[in-house]
Amino acid sequence: MTPQTLQIIHEDASLIAVNKPSGSLVIPGRGKETGPTLLDLVGQHTNAKVFTVHRLDRGASGLVLFAKDANAHRSLSMAFESRIIRKLYRVLVQGSLTKDGKVDKELKEYASGRVGFSGDGKPSSTSYRILERLNGATLLEVEPATGRRHQIRVHMFTTGHPVMGDELYGETRPVGGVPRLMLHALSLELPNGLKLRAPVPEDFTSIVKKYVIIR
Numbered sequence: 001m002t003p004q005t006l007q008i009i010h011e012d013a014s015l016i017a018v019n020k021p022s023g024s025l026v027i028p029g030r031g032k033e034t035g036p037t038l039l040d041l042v043g044q045h046t047n048a049k050v051f052t053v054h055r056l057d058r059g060a061s062g063l064v065l066f067a068k069d070a071n072a073h074r075s076l077s078m079a080f081e082s083r084i085i086r087k088l089y090r091v092l093v094q095g096s097l098t099k100d101g102k103v104d105k106e107l108k109e110y111a112s113g114r115v116g117f118s119g120d121g122k123p124s125s126t127s128y129r130i131l132e133r134l135n136g137a138t139l140l141e142v143e144p145a146t147g148r149r150h151q152i153r154v155h156m157f158t159t160g161h162p163v164m165g166d167e168l169y170g171e172t173r174p175v176g177g178v179p180r181l182m183l184h185a186l187s188l189e190l191p192n193g194l195k196l197r198a199p200v201p202e203d204f205t206s207i208v209k210k211y212v213i214i215r
Contacts, residue, residue: 006041010196014072015065016042016050017188019198022061022180027052042066054080054147059165062089062185063198079191080147086189089142089152090200091128092182092208093161094175097138102127103155107148114168115150117158124148126155134211137164137176141186152183164207178207 007019018038020026025037042050051073053065067073079085106121125145132139138161144151150169156162157169165178174181184204187197 006038006045007198008045009063009198010194014069015053015067015076016046017063017065017196017198018042019201020056020061020064020185021201022059022203025058026055026064029058038064039066053077056185057150057153057181057183059167059181060183060185061180061198061201061204062183063188063196064185065188076190083145083147084191086187087144087147087185088187089144090131090184090186090204091140091142091152091156092164092178092204093138093140093156093159094164094170095136095138095161096133096214097128097130097140097159097161098133100127100129101159103158105155105158107151107154109149115148115154117154122146122148124151124155126152128156133214134208135214137208137211139208153181180204180207182207 009019010017027037027039039052051067053067053076056064067076103126105117107115107124108118108121109115128140128142131141142152153163153166153169162170162175164176164182165180166175167173184200189195
């Protein structure tokens with residue numbers, strides 16, 4: 001699935017923030033996918049070259065930033081790299097978590113495209129807080145301090161609570177038989193004080209509603 005229209009969350013002279021739907025590509029992939037990417041659509045909207053600041057996995061939804069010029073791209077990219085942009089995600093994981101937690105494990109990307117733990121990997125840190133305990137699942141607010149590929153997915157998998165709908169990391173896949181990856185990039189807080197928030201989409205909330213709240 002590729003987006004046909006843009007849901008623009010914020011636009012100013014230097015950047016555009018859009019709410020990415022699950023199933024869309026931020027930039028062209030390695031496969032045979034057809035149709036416009038978010039990068040294409042943002043470029044069509046501005047009628048000018050734009051720069052991808054960061055990415056989300058195809059199955060994820062939520063905030064993605066694009067810069068309108070090279071200086072803004074450099075500044076925003078450095079802010080992400082320096083970990084001074086606060087990122088919050090809404091995530092549904094399999095099973096019942098009983099307490100908030102944090103995962104600090106080095107991650108390494110392999111030639112297959114999968115990511116795993118490795119002593120020579122990059123330092124990676126993910127904190128999570130329980131929002132709702134459900135029958136068979138737990139709804140979390142997740143804050144990654146770093147921005148490694150598949151970081152949240154791999155870190156939650158190692159807790160024994162993989163992300164629902166994950167097609168790579170889980171004992172059975174897609175995890176829980178869920179039709180989309182239950183990971184949504186909810187908000188970003190930029191160094192200049194700008195706070196951005198992408199509404200959680202209906203295809204995410206409708207799945208959550210199928211589970212009975214137990215607390």
